Amino acid sequence: MDGDLGDFLRSRRARIRPEEVGLPSHGRRRVPGLRREEVAQLAGVSVDYYIRLEQGRGPAVSDAVLDAVARVLRLDDTEHAYLHAVARPRRPAERRGAPRVRTGVQLLLDSMERTPAFVLDVRMDVLAWNAAADAVFGYSRADSDGRNIPRHVFLDPGSRDFYPEWSAVAVQCVAHLRNLAGHHQDDRRLTALVGELSLKSDDFRRLWADHPVRECAYGVKRVRHPVAGLLTLPYETLTISEDTNQTLLVYTPEPGSETAERLALLGSWASAPGVPERTERTERA
Structure with a gap:
């Protein structure tokens, strides 16, 4: 399902207020929640790297980066595992007919x-x-x-x-x-x-x-x-x-x-x- 990773990250950015993570709100924002630049800063990665991750162009992303992003976005255990799954999709499995x-x-x-x-x-x-x-x-x-x-x-x-x-x-x-x-x-x-x-x-x-x-x-x-x-x-x-x-x-x-x-x-x-x-x-x- 194309776009799931980016949509998921954007939805989780939107639910966190800047002041909750120690950042100034800078007044009125065009969109709710954290900006991509702020997530990148808090996760310790470059802005370009994080943008490519949201765009689904980071297939070689490491566990450490995904864990850092999960920490910044305050993902629970299920959401954390989901992030790993959609960021690094498995190869298509061999089909063996109808499930039994x-x-x-x-x-x-x-x-x-x-x-x-x-x-x-x-x-x-x-x-x-x-x-x-x-x-x-x-x-x-x-x-x-x-x-x-x-x-x-x-x-x-x-x-x-x-x-x-x-x-x-x-x-x-x-x-x-x-x-x-x-x-x-x-x-x-x-x-x-x-x-x-x-x-x-x-x-x-x-x-x-x-x-x-x-x-x-x-x-x-x-x-x-x-x-x-x-x-x-x-x-x-x-x-x-x-x-x-x-x-x-x-x-x-x-x-x-x-x-x-x-x-x-x-x-x-x-x-x-x-x-x-x-x-x-x-x-x-």
């Missing part, structure tokens, strides 16, 4: 009978799920577009009812997708997804332009299920070993809570005979 979920992973999912869990790829496509997740999110009844989380959030009108805190979910979704995009710039389908959402959703386009970057490793999400009602779902994410492009997301409601009781009822329904197949592409042994 190992049989053992599906068995692990199915063993969590009362805990919704599913596997995501770098495009936030849901590749596999268990019965409890199906009961909550209806993945077996959705097409491939409906099993892509950003498409569901921004292109499905029903998502605003499904997520009572839709605005927060939307920001989180964009921040996570941008973080993934920064680390997988060679993924053409991911680039195409961002382009599609930018064309079809004003909300996505506005949020994407703000350059939020976040790693959603854990948190809490609330959904309004049409049958079970309001569910409060803490979640944890785990990277699946031997395949860093797949992530296991597990919802972990507090035992004995109202949400846990409602999930147990949904789980009983989902485990009844006739429930559809719960995975799209599972590698068979």
Whole structure:
């Protein structure tokens, strides 16, 4: 995604006031935040070098320079890692066909009978799920577009009812997708997804332009299920070993809570005979 590095650095310069870093404001400025010259001075590099970095013309930039810029712009750990990723894109990886979920992973999912869990790829496509997740999110009844989380959030009108805190979910979704995009710039389908959402959703386009970057490793999400009602779902994410492009997301409601009781009822329904197949592409042994 051309221009990501420069846009990201400019967005982070804009949020820092000169006086916060010990510089005089010099009165009214044409743009908010730090000037490029000031970032270069504070990072200990030449102005020309920093300008070339913002323009994406610094492929040989060192860790030390990137770390200095991150310090000046007060990047958090996720933003710092994102800066390194977009400043030095990886070579395109060899593609080996459609992503597959190992049989053992599906068995692990199915063993969590009362805990919704599913596997995501770098495009936030849901590749596999268990019965409890199906009961909550209806993945077996959705097409491939409906099993892509950003498409569901921004292109499905029903998502605003499904997520009572839709605005927060939307920001989180964009921040996570941008973080993934920064680390997988060679993924053409991911680039195409961002382009599609930018064309079809004003909300996505506005949020994407703000350059939020976040790693959603854990948190809490609330959904309004049409049958079970309001569910409060803490979640944890785990990277699946031997395949860093797949992530296991597990919802972990507090035992004995109202949400846990409602999930147990949904789980009983989902485990009844006739429930559809719960995975799209599972590698068979």
